[in-house]
Amino acid sequence: MPASSNRGAEIYLDGVTKRYPTSLALDDITLHVRAGEFLTLLGPSGSGKTTLLNLIAGFIELTAGSIHLDGRRINDVPVHKRGLGIVFQHYALFPHLTVSDNIAFPLTRRKMPKEQIRELVNAELATAGLSGYGKRFPRELSGGQQQRVALARALVFKPEVLLLDEPLGALDKNLRERLQLEIRRIHREVGRTFVFVTHDQEEALTLSDRIAVFNEGRIEQVGTAQELYERPVSLFVAEFIGESTVVPETTGDMAWVIRPEKAKLLEPHSEVPGGCLTADVMIQQSVYLGSGWKHEIVLPDNTTGVVRSDRIPDSLHGVNIPAQLTWHPSEVTRVSAPKRT
Amino acid sequence: MRTSLPTKIALWALAVVVSAWLVFPSIIVIPLSFTDKASLVFPPSGWSPRWYERFFSNPAWTMALGNSLLIGLLVAVLATILGTLAAFSLRALRNRSLANALKLGLLAPMIMPGIIIAIGLYALFLKLGWVGTLHGFVFAHTVLALPFTVIAITVGLAGFDAQLEQAALSLGANPLSTFFWVTLPNVLPSMISGALFAFVTSFDEVLLSLFIKSPYLNTLPVLMYSSVTRNTDPTLAAAATLIMVITTVLVITGLILSGRKKHASVL
Numbered sequence A: 001m002p003a004s005s006n007r008g009a010e011i012y013l014d015g016v017t018k019r020y021p022t023s024l025a026l027d028d029i030t031l032h033v034r035a036g037e038f039l040t041l042l043g044p045s046g047s048g049k050t051t052l053l054n055l056i057a058g059f060i061e062l063t064a065g066s067i068h069l070d071g072r073r074i075n076d077v078p079v080h081k082r083g084l085g086i087v088f089q090h091y092a093l094f095p096h097l098t099v100s101d102n103i104a105f106p107l108t109r110r111k112m113p114k115e116q117i118r119e120l121v122n123a124e125l126a127t128a129g130l131s132g133y134g135k136r137f138p139r140e141l142s143g144g145q146q147q148r149v150a151l152a153r154a155l156v157f158k159p160e161v162l163l164l165d166e167p168l169g170a171l172d173k174n175l176r177e178r179l180q181l182e183i184r185r186i187h188r189e190v191g192r193t194f195v196f197v198t199h200d201q202e203e204a205l206t207l208s209d210r211i212a213v214f215n216e217g218r219i220e221q222v223g224t225a226q227e228l229y230e231r232p233v234s235l236f237v238a239e240f241i242g243e244s245t246v247v248p249e250t251t252g253d254m255a256w257v258i259r260p261e262k263a264k265l266l267e268p269h270s271e272v273p274g275g276c277l278t279a280d281v282m283i284q285q286s287v288y289l290g291s292g293w294k295h296e297i298v299l300p301d302n303t304t305g306v307v308r309s310d311r312i313p314d315s316l317h318g319v320n321i322p323a324q325l326t327w328h329p330s331e332v333t334r335v336s337a338p339k340r341t
Numbered sequence B: 001m002r003t004s005l006p007t008k009i010a011l012w013a014l015a016v017v018v019s020a021w022l023v024f025p026s027i028i029v030i031p032l033s034f035t036d037k038a039s040l041v042f043p044p045s046g047w048s049p050r051w052y053e054r055f056f057s058n059p060a061w062t063m064a065l066g067n068s069l070l071i072g073l074l075v076a077v078l079a080t081i082l083g084t085l086a087a088f089s090l091r092a093l094r095n096r097s098l099a100n101a102l103k104l105g106l107l108a109p110m111i112m113p114g115i116i117i118a119i120g121l122y123a124l125f126l127k128l129g130w131v132g133t134l135h136g137f138v139f140a141h142t143v144l145a146l147p148f149t150v151i152a153i154t155v156g157l158a159g160f161d162a163q164l165e166q167a168a169l170s171l172g173a174n175p176l177s178t179f180f181w182v183t184l185p186n187v188l189p190s191m192i193s194g195a196l197f198a199f200v201t202s203f204d205e206v207l208l209s210l211f212i213k214s215p216y217l218n219t220l221p222v223l224m225y226s227s228v229t230r231n232t233d234p235t236l237a238a239a240a241t242l243i244m245v246i247t248t249v250l251v252i253t254g255l256i257l258s259g260r261k262k263h264a265s266v267l
Helices: A049-057 A099-109 A114-127 A143-155 A173-190 A201-207 A225-230 A235-240 B005-027 B029-033 B050-057 B059-092 B096-111 B114-128 B134-158 B163-170 B175-203 B207-212 B220-230 B235-266
Strands: A011-020 A023-033 A038-042 A064-069 A085-087 A161-165 A193-198 A210-215 A218-223 A245-248 A254-258 A264-266 A277-288 A293-298 A304-309 A321-327 A333-336
Touching (some): A023 A064, A049 A161, A049 A193, A085 A143, A114 A143, A173 A201, A218 A225, A218 A235, A235 A245, A264 A304, B005 B029, B050 B059, B059 B096, B134 B207, B163 B175, B207 B220, B220 B235
Parallel strands (some): A038 A193, A161 A193
Antiparallel strands (some): A011 A023, A011 A064, A210 A218, A245 A254, A254 A333, A264 A321, A277 A293
């Protein structure tokens, strides 16, 4: 059982592979989750992020590779001895137990004295803003309240690692945003390692110290939100996180990934600033957003893009106006992009 | 769409007629059991509790009732234990087509004509010397009751969120405590409802019992059947009323329990 030190554990995943009879769910994943960090596994559904979480939790077995928790190999350690806290998308609260008994469950299993359990449970209820709800049953609580109870239950035994599997996926937008801030605050206060699964890029950007982007059973890139946004290593990452315009180079299999605020729109055939590259585009429409303009553009290959600007020449106002897109190579990234068919 | 008044009246009338048709033959034994005449004439001309007095003062009837209750209880316990094991194993089986085949086998006694099971069991029991024994009755009735417990518990398990077990494990409960503290409490209502149906199946079983009874071991329905062929005194109606009350109460309890389980799983 993990001691209740005031830091999280680090997790080393080395060559982690999960093969099912008909598919390869995870393909040779190597990832280091640092002690105490908030790492998000981000990707579309079926990309392997939940499979990886289930492997760390111990719900499924590895096909190959190893998982180390603070230097201890846990491949063959059963779930109940891993001592990790887990928060599920649909809360997984025990319907036959009261809120208090749900939170007390991990402590009862650890044979803690009754008096101490009561104190810890009450403290958790207070933190979750649910004092006075202890005697209710989970079905008598709203979705947000149930997820708060689930969080309390997963944290009350002070696990060094908390795994969260799309915990906000079943909640409406307002509540989701409130709970995001709450999870962020809890992470700061308890200082444990959080591994968070989501398919929502905004949620990942809001919460994480670092984000691992998953695609088809592999990790495309691991980095801070800023690194992923400014220096995406692949087209997939560029398109999954934030908006961008992708301009293929005329020769070769590379393309420029241009973020909306890194591009400028000029009148056709006007002079281009030194060192900048250009492409002919068509401005489909421009929308005024108060803080500036947002222009939707179409490239010659019929892909679409977005440009943000403070203001543009009057001659470019309107619908379906030809223009020049320009950018400076040092401000954007170049990624491998096989020609689309 | 609104239903017009004449249609409404016609539909209600039809519903009342069909209900009466279904229930009347059973209900009629109640007044018959309180008749003051020594024959099963309907409607009775006067009222008397004497047939209940006769039922409870005749050792043949009370012994048969005692046997039926004892056998029913043992069948309920045995069928529930076996049904629980079967339902959990079926859920755990990776090979779904094998699981479905096994399930069909478990439910076979419900589809198989009773007379075939009766003849088969009789031949088997003659060989084993189980005819007219308590364990013979319990074994035979369990064959018929098992499908009911398997169905009830399978339905209960289907409404049970397996993620609760994952949650319990992650919170430090070993697989055995997870079963006793999380799985079992959530499946208990369907186990109880399965047990009630098992008891009722045994309690009103006639066909198999006719084959495997002996002069020394009789159940209540068997004694009723043999007494109706000899004489038709209203003690029979009193016995029938007792069986009806007991089974009705148990079946309704079972339905409420299984209904509540379904409701809970939706929430």
